Amino acid sequence: MTSLDDLPLRANLRGQIPYGAPQLHVPVALNVNENTHPIPPAVASDIAAALAEAILTVNRYPDREFTQLREDLAGYLGHGLTRDNIWAANGSNEVLQQVLQAFGGPGRSLLGYAPTYSMYSILASGTDTRWIPGGRDADYELSPETAARWVHETSPDIVFLCSPNNPTGTPLSLATIAAVYDATPGIVVVDEAYAEFAPDGTDSALTLLPGRERLLVSRTMSKAFAFAGVRLGYLAADPAVTDALRLVRLPYHLSALTQAAAVAALAHTGEMLAMVDDIRVQRDRLVTELAALGFLPLRSGSNFVLFGGVADPHAIFAALLAEGILIRDVGIPGHLRVSAGTEAETSAFLAAIARLRPLAE
Numbered sequence: 001m002t003s004l005d006d007l008p009l010r011a012n013l014r015g016q017i018p019y020g021a022p023q024l025h026v027p028v029a030l031n032v033n034e035n036t037h038p039i040p041p042a043v044a045s046d047i048a049a050a051l052a053e054a055i056l057t058v059n060r061y062p063d064r065e066f067t068q069l070r071e072d073l074a075g076y077l078g079h080g081l082t083r084d085n086i087w088a089a090n091g092s093n094e095v096l097q098q099v100l101q102a103f104g105g106p107g108r109s110l111l112g113y114a115p116t117y118s119m120y121s122i123l124a125s126g127t128d129t130r131w132i133p134g135g136r137d138a139d140y141e142l143s144p145e146t147a148a149r150w151v152h153e154t155s156p157d158i159v160f161l162c163s164p165n166n167p168t169g170t171p172l173s174l175a176t177i178a179a180v181y182d183a184t185p186g187i188v189v190v191d192e193a194y195a196e197f198a199p200d201g202t203d204s205a206l207t208l209l210p211g212r213e214r215l216l217v218s219r220t221m222s223k224a225f226a227f228a229g230v231r232l233g234y235l236a237a238d239p240a241v242t243d244a245l246r247l248v249r250l251p252y253h254l255s256a257l258t259q260a261a262a263v264a265a266l267a268h269t270g271e272m273l274a275m276v277d278d279i280r281v282q283r284d285r286l287v288t289e290l291a292a293l294g295f296l297p298l299r300s301g302s303n304f305v306l307f308g309g310v311a312d313p314h315a316i317f318a319a320l321l322a323e324g325i326l327i328r329d330v331g332i333p334g335h336l337r338v339s340a341g342t343e344a345e346t347s348a349f350l351a352a353i354a355r356l357r358p359l360a361e
């Protein structure tokens, strides 16, 4: 057996650690911000019927342009978008990787505002793009001034803005996005993986697209749509951007089965998103009840909450796991992250952490 160190690995991948949120089978899994509600049985059977039909023609390559899916995603997003504005891939992680393949690469750089989504730096190293971990303001907020100052100081080729930010849950203002766009001649991506969980009346970065041809807004069906296992992410941008992504995508990258499942799910958007309100209630409950227990939850516009005031995050993480409750130690000192689950799952977590409270002090 040889080891990784013996292989002729590219220099910038040496010593890197792969993405590895634990995948454990536990009764209460609140660690990767999935939608813990299963999709409604009637919708599931419609999707199954669409898959049964699609399988009959898999001897042929799928529609390389996933035309129907782009049409339906444009319809879902609204804002006057058409299918020419839409791109999709196997999860928004793949969409973001394609953005880096097209606009990043050797000699180019990507600015993000740490702590932020852990995949950004991993995608940067995979595409040999230099990762610049910018900073944030107090309580992990990001003001237009701070965001633009990092752009001016580092002159990145690409900026990733996570809105709301993972792992902190903190929302991002449109003013910050506009300030970053104005500060750079490069590509600006707003990752709106959790957009559907925002408070009512929150404007999406989609409203900023007109006239901003270097602005890309990425979304996913993994979270609000309860479709993490299917792998479907997408973005909206100027049609020239989607043309750029055609230069780097693998031909037929979206399988016929993925396309069929996503199209069938989008035909049931109302039912698929019915659980979002429940999840927002549980998210707000986490913030209120964790604060009442003496923890320091951050404001959240997503389906998870980061909370501080935890003296020994690892001890609490391990004690919860021993009770069959999996949350996330994201490596921020004094903090842990928990996803909003069903009412029963959220109650189980809150009851357990209330009992463990003395351990946290």
Ligand SMILES: *Cc1c(COP(=O)(O)O)cnc(C)c1O
Residues within 6 Å of the ligand: 033, 090, 091, 092, 093, 094, 117, 162, 166, 191, 193, 219, 220, 221, 222, 223, 228, 231, 232, 233
């Ligand atoms: C979960 C998540 C995604 C989604 O990734 P998929 O590849 O679409 O499953 C993207 N961005 C952020 C910030 C996330 O937390």
